Amino acid sequence: MSxxxxxxxxxxxxRARFELELEFVQSLANPYYLHSLAQQGILSQPAxxxxxxxxxxxxxxxxxxxxxxxxALHHLELLQHAQFRNEIGKDEWREYLNQKQFDHWxxxxxxxxxxxxxxxxTDSQPQSAxxxxxxxxxxxxx
Numbered sequence: 001m002s003x004x005x006x007x008x009x010x011x012x013x014x015r016a017r018f019e020l021e022l023e024f025v026q027s028l029a030n031p032y033y034l035h036s037l038a039q040q041g042i043l044s045q046p047a048x049x050x051x052x053x054x055x056x057x058x059x060x061x062x063x064x065x066x067x068x069x070x071x072a073l074h075h076l077e078l079l080q081h082a083q084f085r086n087e088i089g090k091d092e093w094r095e096y097l098n099q100k101q102f103d104h105w106x107x108x109x110x111x112x113x114x115x116x117x118x119x120x121x122t123d124s125q126p127q128s129a130x131x132x133x134x135x136x137x138x139x140x141x142x
Contacts, residue, residue, distance in 0.1 A: 021058070022066055025067065025076060026067060026069050027072070028073045029071040029072035029075060031088070031094050031101060031103075033094075034079070035088055038088045043079070044086075044090070052076065056075060056076065059073055071101055075097075
């Protein structure tokens with residue numbers, strides 16, 4: 001057994017963990033997945049909340065460059081707040097987040113289209129949409 005084998009095993013284990021965590025973080029871009037996690041009670045488990053806090057390292061430049069779905073990082077930030085974790089379990093919040101994500105994708109290349117897009121009627125917005133969850137600072141580019 002050569003002395004390089006332990007290093008190769010460690011590198012392989014680190015790569016597997018990196019890929020697994022990258023895949024999970026990117027799945028957070030999906031509002032339906034977040035809704036499912038909330039519906040199953042996973043978002044209220046303290047161990048899972050700690051895991052979400054641990055995953056914040058993906059916002060660092062050296063890691064964020066691997067993210068293909070930038071909304072994943074924005075949603076990861078929102079998931080740090082208990083109110084968001086509770087609200088995303090509601091169907092109207094899932095739909096609201098999904099619509100906001102769609103609107104961003106539709107208009108991100110042409111900011112003038114944002115003003116031309118019809119405003120979301122207040123009756124279609126989730127009841128608690130004006131709560132402090134929306135006061136969470138948004139990341140640039142999301």
